[in-house]
Amino acid sequence: MSGERLRSATEALRHQREWFAGLRDHVDAGGAYALVNADTPHELLRAFDLPYVVNQWWSSVVSSRGDAQGALANLVARGLPRESEQYNSIGLGASLDPATAEVDGWGALPTPDLVLADLTGDTVRKVFDVWHELLGVPFFAFESPAAGHTVDRWWERIADDWEDVVGRRRIDLMTAELEELADELARLTGAPLDPRRLDDILILANEQAAWNRRTRDLIAEARPLPVRLTDTIPAVMLPQWHRGSEWGRDAARGLYEEVAERVADGFSVVPEERARLMWVGRGLWFDLGFYRHFEAEFGAVFVWSMYLAIAADAYARNGGPALRALSSRFIGFGERLYAPPWSVDWYVAQARQHGVDGVVHLVSDDPRGSWATTRALRDAGIPVYELHADNADAATYDVDAVRAEVATWLRDDVLGRRG
Amino acid sequence: MSDAPVVGVLGRGVPLELVEATGARPVRLRGDVALDTGGADELLGRGIDPAANAVLAALLHDGFAGLRGIVVANDSEASLRVYFVLRELARVEPGAGVPPLHLLDVAHLDRAASRAYTRAEFADTAAVLAEWTGAAFDGDRLGAVIARREDARTSLAALRAEVAGSTFLTARLAVDESGVLERPEPVAAGGPRLILSGSGHDAPDVTAAIESAGARLVGDDHPDGELGLALRSATPDLDGLADRYAADGPTSHRASPRERAEHLARLVAERKADGVLVYVRRLDDAPLWDVAAQRAAVDVPVVVVSGQEYGRIDADALDAALAELRTGARR
Numbered sequence: 001m002s003g004e005r006l007r008s009a010t011e012a013l014r015h016q017r018e019w020f021a022g023l024r025d026h027v028d029a030g031g032a033y034a035l036v037n038a039d040t041p042h043e044l045l046r047a048f049d050l051p052y053v054v055n056q057w058w059s060s061v062v063s064s065r066g067d068a069q070g071a072l073a074n075l076v077a078r079g080l081p082r083e084s085e086q087y088n089s090i091g092l093g094a095s096l097d098p099a100t101a102e103v104d105g106w107g108a109l110p111t112p113d114l115v116l117a118d119l120t121g122d123t124v125r126k127v128f129d130v131w132h133e134l135l136g137v138p139f140f141a142f143e144s145p146a147a148g149h150t151v152d153r154w155w156e157r158i159a160d161d162w163e164d165v166v167g168r169r170r171i172d173l174m175t176a177e178l179e180e181l182a183d184e185l186a187r188l189t190g191a192p193l194d195p196r197r198l199d200d201i202l203i204l205a206n207e208q209a210a211w212n213r214r215t216r217d218l219i220a221e222a223r224p225l226p227v228r229l230t231d232t233i234p235a236v237m238l239p240q241w242h243r244g245s246e247w248g249r250d251a252a253r254g255l256y257e258e259v260a261e262r263v264a265d266g267f268s269v270v271p272e273e274r275a276r277l278m279w280v281g282r283g284l285w286f287d288l289g290f291y292r293h294f295e296a297e298f299g300a301v302f303v304w305s306m307y308l309a310i311a312a313d314a315y316a317r318n319g320g321p322a323l324r325a326l327s328s329r330f331i332g333f334g335e336r337l338y339a340p341p342w343s344v345d346w347y348v349a350q351a352r353q354h355g356v357d358g359v360v361h362l363v364s365d366d367p368r369g370s371w372a373t374t375r376a377l378r379d380a381g382i383p384v385y386e387l388h389a390d391n392a393d394a395a396t397y398d399v400d401a402v403r404a405e406v407a408t409w410l411r412d413d414v415l416g417r418r419g
Numbered sequence: 420m421s422d423a424p425v426v427g428v429l430g431r432g433v434p435l436e437l438v439e440a441t442g443a444r445p446v447r448l449r450g451d452v453a454l455d456t457g458g459a460d461e462l463l464g465r466g467i468d469p470a471a472n473a474v475l476a477a478l479l480h481d482g483f484a485g486l487r488g489i490v491v492a493n494d495s496e497a498s499l500r501v502y503f504v505l506r507e508l509a510r511v512e513p514g515a516g517v518p519p520l521h522l523l524d525v526a527h528l529d530r531a532a533s534r535a536y537t538r539a540e541f542a543d544t545a546a547v548l549a550e551w552t553g554a555a556f557d558g559d560r561l562g563a564v565i566a567r568r569e570d571a572r573t574s575l576a577a578l579r580a581e582v583a584g585s586t587f588l589t590a591r592l593a594v595d596e597s598g599v600l601e602r603p604e605p606v607a608a609g610g611p612r613l614i615l616s617g618s619g620h621d622a623p624d625v626t627a628a629i630e631s632a633g634a635r636l637v638g639d640d641h642p643d644g645e646l647g648l649a650l651r652s653a654t655p656d657l658d659g660l661a662d663r664y665a666a667d668g669p670t671s672h673r674a675s676p677r678e679r680a681e682h683l684a685r686l687v688a689e690r691k692a693d694g695v696l697v698y699v700r701r702l703d704d705a706p707l708w709d710v711a712a713q714r715a716a717v718d719v720p721v722v723v724v725s726g727q728e729y730g731r732i733d734a735d736a737l738d739a740a741l742a743e744l745r746t747g748a749r750r
Contacts, residue, residue: 079711084704119528121496122672126708129675133712143533146493148506148522169539176532340507365466365702367496372507379511 006231008255012238015247020106023051027110032188035091035109035131037117037124039333040142041326043205043244044178045116047198048185052116053109054241055127059090062103063285069395070100080130086390087282089127095135111135114188116181118142120334121367140184142177145170145331150341155349159209159316162328174327198322201244208243209316211252212236215259216312219303220354224273226262229291229302233283236308243315274299275414278351278382280306280373281362286394293403298410303354306337313346338368344376351382358383358414360406364390383413424552425485427518429474429501430492431619431642432525432664435595436568437545437657440561442554443487447595449621450474452730462504468703469729470621471497475504488519488551490544494642495672497703521547525664527673534665541661562655564598569651571600576649580690581605584615584636585626591644592621611693611744614686615639616679616713617671617706617723618699624730625698632737634744638690640683641698642670671705679709680716687717694744698732699725720744 027033034045034052045052062071071093072082078096080089091109095101101108115137117128125141132139151157151165158165182193215236219227232255239251261267277294279302284290294300314336317325336342351359359377363370363386374384385406389397426443428435438445450473459475483489491502502522509517523544526533549556571594579587583606590603610633619642620626626636640646647668652659669678683695695717699706707725714721722740724732 079714081704081707084707119673122703122705123708126676126705129677130708133675133677141528143526143528143536145526145536146499146522146524148502148520150506169536173526173532173536177530180530180532339503341510344507363464363466365464367467367500368464370464371462371504372511375511 006227006235006255006258008235008251008258009231011254012235012251015251016238017106019242020053023053024107024110026051032113033110034114034116035112035137036115037088037128039120039330040116040118041178041181041330042241043198043201043326044181044193044323045185046201046244047193048182048189048191050114050185050189053112055088055091055115055117057237057241058109059087060283060285061106062090062094063394064288065104065106067094067100067103068286070094071096074100078134085123085127088124092127092130112137114184115139116142118144118330120144138184140181142330143173144334145173146335147332153345153349154336154342155313155346158314158328160318162317162325163320166328166331170331171324171327174331175321175323178323178327195322198326202317202322202325204246204249205244206316206318208239208249208252209311211249211256212308213312213316215252215256216308217353218256218259218263219308220350222259222263223355224268224270225276225301225303226267226269227259228269229279229305230288233305233307236311240307240311270295270299270301272299273301275357275410276301276303276355277414278302278304278347278354278356278359279362280347280359280377281364281387282391283307284362284389284391286391287397287399287402290399290403294407294410297407298415300410300414302360304350304356309350310337340372340376344372347373348376348380348382351377351380356382358385358410360385360387362391363388383409383417385409385413424487426548426551427478427483427486427489428492429489430494430498430523431667431670432492432494432523433490434523434541434544434660434664435598436564436660437541437561438490438548439568439598440564441545441548441556442552443548445596446486447592447621448474448478448489450729451477451480452622452624454480462508463500466702467500468495468497468618468700470619470700470703471501473729474621475501478505483516483518486518488521488547489517490521490523490548493522493524494670495705519547519551525661527665527667529666534662537665538658538661541657541664545657558656561657561660565652565655565660568594568598571598572648573651574600574602576645578603578605579638579645579648583630584639585623585630587636588620588623588626588644591648592623610634611741612637612691613744614683614690614692614695615641615644615698616683616695616709616721617641617697618703618727619643622730625727625732628732628734629696629698629737632734632741634696634741636696637692638686640669640679640686642672646670671709676709676712680712683713684716687719692719694719694747695721696740696744697721697723697725698727699723700729701726720747 036052038056071090074093074096115128115131119125131137186192235255239248242248291302423444427448428445429448435445454476456472456476459472526536586603615636652663724736
């Protein structure tokens with residue numbers, strides 16, 4: 001077995017540190033920046049050369065440095081809830097107290113000039129409302145329109161038929177919101193939107209998506225697994241936060257080339273691979289060792305997480321007016337991951353494409369639920385272990401107990417079913 | 420009305436006027452505190468407002484009996500998740516008997532695009548309801564129903580200050596279903612004058628318990644009480660109705676903490692309240708984000724009773740909360 005890390009992951013992390021340091025310098029010199037929710041149209045900010053930090057990325061940084069509990073305690077000190085929207089509120093919490101704002105190895109998140117979020121669910125907006133109401137940061141909100149129509153095999157159609165797949169009415173709504181946001185960004189940056197720049201950014205984002213798709217397909221086909229999840233996640237996600245940039249596109253291409261090189265060289269994570277596992281849900285940021293833990297004893301490797309797969313399938317948009325295409329990328333994004341049948345049909349298709357032997361499904365105390373996903377995968381003949389935990393809060397997570405339970409499931413339900 | 424097909428409604432944004440105008444009888448889907456929610460828990464999980472599980476449990480128990488269809492408004496994560504589960508249940512278990520479903524999305528941001536979107540959603544809903552009932556859409560009939568129902572709503576809103584909490588809630592729930600106000604009797608009651616904030620209520624059990632413990636609920640800002648009750652459609656037509664539902668008051672699920680706090684401050688002053696009781700169901704987290712701003716906006720105690728189960732309020736927690744409110748302490 002090899003512990004060698006992907007050059008792409010190392011480079012992505014290096015770039016992220018350099019970029020963040022550059023952002024802090026930019027702010028120190030009087031420059032503006034925005035804090036944005038993950039599923040919002042960053043590309044429009046890029047078209048205005050307005051730097052942005054993705055809220056969930058910063059939350060993952062704070063968590064990975066063991067500072068999440070302090071951040072959550074800050075919320076409580078302000079009369080805000082500790083147990084709600086933890087994944088999204090850790091960054092806010094860390095920023096509420098200068099004493100806890102410094103994150104080891106990264107520094108502090110500067111106060112943004114704008115926060116951007118979609119009004120998904122009941123409480124995401126509250127986090128950004130607090131940025132505005134307690135810290136005085138302007139908040140631009142997008143509606144989170146929900147629709148009753150569904151489309152079979154959306155991943156095969158969405159790149160080209162996005163008006164139909166996503167729905168014209170919802171696209172009309174968000175396009176109008178983007179026009180309003182563009183006016184606000186023009187005021188903030190002092191320059192109007194350059195439509196050609198936006199077009200170029202969308203082309204680069206499409207190229208990035210195409211490289212991600214090639215990488216996903218390559219990993220799905222390769223035996224044994226050539227690259228660990230814990231490498232592909234940062235190698236994909238950090239460039240995703242730079243979507244529409246040449247660096248982002250080149251990083252996605254670099255990842256593909258490196259994985260292809262590994263496949264050509266016969267590189268394997270576990271040469272004697274015995275079980276291919278799929279991880280459904282957000283990443284277990286405070287226990288990344290989980291994903292490697294079952295390699296030695298069981299030859300079990302995690303071949304799939306949503307991060308590369310959704311980057312491969314959900315982002316490309318071809319044709320049409322730029323703001324409409326951009327809108328369609330984000331409308332219903334959560335449905336494709338968390339609302340049946342969009343989500344469950346995709347998970348089953350992905351499991352089949354990757355030759356998955358079992359699924360570990362993270363089930364948190366949140367509204368996403370688990371029934372439909374677990375059922376669809378089991379109906380497809382794939383064993384599922386439901387891991388009940390919150391991916392951002394280690395306080396109630398028993399590492400040893402969880403690993404022991406998964407090991408039992410692997411032994412009995414995955415490897416054992418083969419006889 | 421009694422022979423009219425029954426349309427189940429879930430969520431604050433379902434236009435009851437439109438349901439009635441297309442010849443159906445709207446019946447609010449609600450839970451039953453006596454029912455076991457195990458089956459619903461399996462489908463929805465336990466990571467959501469238990470009111471959602473209670474509603475789904477009641478539906479599964481009754482087998483969707485007598486429902487021509489169900490309209491769900493995207494007024495909260497709970498309502499939306501129930502819709503997703505029902506939709507998937509219909510897909511994977513056709514024998515479950517799930518009736519036709521329709522999701523109505525009401526956008527609440529104060530923008531022209533949001534209003535246009537909501538108007539289009541209402542037009543779609545009118546067409547769906549007409550298909551279910553077989554009655555063509557009739558604008559004049561809708562106008563008459565809007566006028567009658569809004570007269571009843573505004574009359575009820577005008578009584579709020581003199582009608583105690585659970586009596587008012589009962590009347591509120593009834594006027595939604597029947598469209599007619601049966602004037603509730605004023606209730607003479609002592610005890611601290613409280614505003615009830617936090618989670619919604621689809622039955623008066625919790626409000627009755629609070630009042631039995633010695634408080635008088637003189638106002639509320641939860642989604643099922645007086646919030647938005649006095650609003651009227653600018654025009655008695657589909658667009659006017661859509662605009663009214665879009666601007667139907669700052670619920671916790673769709674408004675900012677500051678909006679909630681400002682509304683509460685006006686209510687506290689108007690009703691000369693002695694305090695605010697924030698009742699929050701387990702996992703209905705939105706109201707918890709409002710509390711800090713609410714406390715900062717009013718000069719009366721704001722006490723929170725959280726982590727509650729559907730249709731219930733823990734007696735010890737309630738007693739402690741009322742004791743704090745009486746002493747003027749803040750928790």
